Amino acid sequence: MPSSFEQAVSALPAPAAAVFRELDMHPDFDCAALRMQMTVRRRGEKVGGLNRRTGEWYLSKVYVANHDAAKLAERHGFALLLKRPDHFYWGRSGPDASDAFLSAVRDIARCRP
Secondary structure (H helix, E strand, O other), X not given: OOOXXXXXHHOOOHHHHHHHHHXXXXXXXXXXXXXXXXXXXXXXXXXEEEXXXXXXXXXXXXXXXXXXXXXXXXXXXXXXEEEEOOEEEEEEXXXXXXXXXXXXXHHHHOOOO
């Protein structure tokens, strides 16, 4: 029987599923399926993920800040979004968003830890 993570990944569009399968196989990354989100962590630090309800990819504000990667996130098409006064994040939607997320995650991982 497939794990709950694999069941969640299997229900995603193919490009999104490929991102999570690739990152989950990498030793520095861990992926998880939560109620509404698919999340990615790198060496224990939350990177971001996918909101399955809205189809929006996001990068954690803390992860981007810790790696001084705001300009890098913008180059990958992510915008700083304010959800409510105490909650903001870097988000991106659209047909190329899964590729942009994977590229951004790879590039941020190369930044200073």
